[in-house]
Amino acid sequence: xxxxxxxxxxxxxxxxxxxxxxxxxxxxxxxxxxxxxxxxxxxxxxxxxxxxxxxxxxxxxxxxxxxxxxxxxxxxxxxxxxxxxxxxxxxxxxxxxxxxxxxxxxxxxxxxxxxxxxxxxxxxxxxxxxxxxxxxxxxxxxxxxxxxxxxxxxxxxxxxxxxxxxxxxxxxxxxxxxxxxxxxxxxxxxxxxxxxxxxxxxxxxxxxxxxxxxxxxxxxxxxxxx
Numbered sequence: 001x002x003x004x005x006x007x008x009x010x011x012x013x014x015x016x017x018x019x020x021x022x023x024x025x026x027x028x029x030x031x032x033x034x035x036x037x038x039x040x041x042x043x044x045x046x047x048x049x050x051x052x053x054x055x056x057x058x059x060x061x062x063x064x065x066x067x068x069x070x071x072x073x074x075x076x077x078x079x080x081x082x083x084x085x086x087x088x089x090x091x092x093x094x095x096x097x098x099x100x101x102x103x104x105x106x107x108x109x110x111x112x113x114x115x116x117x118x119x120x121x122x123x124x125x126x127x128x129x130x131x132x133x134x135x136x137x138x139x140x141x142x143x144x145x146x147x148x149x150x151x152x153x154x155x156x157x158x159x160x161x162x163x164x165x166x167x168x169x170x171x172x173x174x175x176x177x178x179x180x181x182x183x184x185x186x187x188x189x190x191x192x193x194x195x196x197x198x199x200x201x202x203x204x205x206x207x208x209x210x211x212x213x214x215x216x217x218x219x220x221x222x223x224x225x226x
Contacts, residue, residue, distance in 0.1 A: 052153075056184060059148040060195050062122065066107055067180045067197035069093040073104060075129065082177070084159045084170035087111045089180065092127055103127065108142055111155065120149035152188040157181070 073092040075081050083090040088110025095105050104127035111118045123142035149155060159170040159177040170177050176199055184193045 055149065056153065056193060059120065059153075059184070060193075062146075062148055063109065063182055064195065064197045066093060066109065066122070067091070067199060070176060070199050071104065072176055073127070079172060079174055080176050081106070082170060084157060084177065084180070085110075086156055086158075086168040089157055106140060106142075108140075109148070117151050118154060119147055119151075120153075120155055122146045122148055149184065152186055154185045154187055156183045156185070158183070 067089070070082065070091040070093055072080050081090075081092050088108065090106065090108040090110075092104050092106055095103050106125045106127055107122065108124070109120065109122045112121050113119075123145050125140050125142045128140075156168075158166045158168055158181040160166045160179045160181070161173070161175070161177055166181065179196055179198055181194065181196045184195075185191070186193070
């Protein structure tokens with residue numbers, strides 16, 4: 001009888017042991033919650049920063065690839081189709097992508113208003129011969145919009161010619177800019193990320209000096225019959 005009573009007394013936990021276990025579990029869970037509350041905001045900020053850095057890197061690659069491939073294609077008035085402003089740029093390049101047909105396309109990269117927030121969007125349209133003068137973008141059937149940048153990032157374009165001087169606009173110049181710079185600004189952190197894309201320009205063959213050409217074509221004096 002004594003052995004049976006002793007076995008029953010040692011079977012399971014007592015109420016005191018259960019309360020102690022619950023108290024210890026509460027302390028452990030409280031410590032974990034405190035630690036999580038400290039590192040979770042930093043973790044979220046790190047994830048957001050990594051996503052934004054990836055977004056900027058993709059946008060820089062896309063801008064560099066597009067602007068570097070700009071072609072010297074003229075309009076009906078023999079001026080190259082290239083329109084540059086501080087907030088956007090429009091140009092002609094070869095069709096990009098494995099599913100596109102060989103040919104030319106008009107590309108426009110500019111900021112648009114999306115629900116009250118500026119968004120940098122890339123759009124394209126099949127190349128058509130435009131009328132003389134500054135082309136109206138609303139008359140070009142742009143499609144396939146791709147978002148390159150969202151807030152807190154903003155972009156500014158600048159253009160340089162053969163003289164190396166930078167300006168915020170490039171219109172009706174008769175040639176393509178030699179370089180295009182785009183400054184991506186982080187509005188929240190007030191940080192600027194700059195990059196530049198070199199545009200290949202097929203320069204015309206330089207005309208020779210008339211005096212040099214005349215001297216080269218003159219027949220040397222003869223000393224007598226040969």
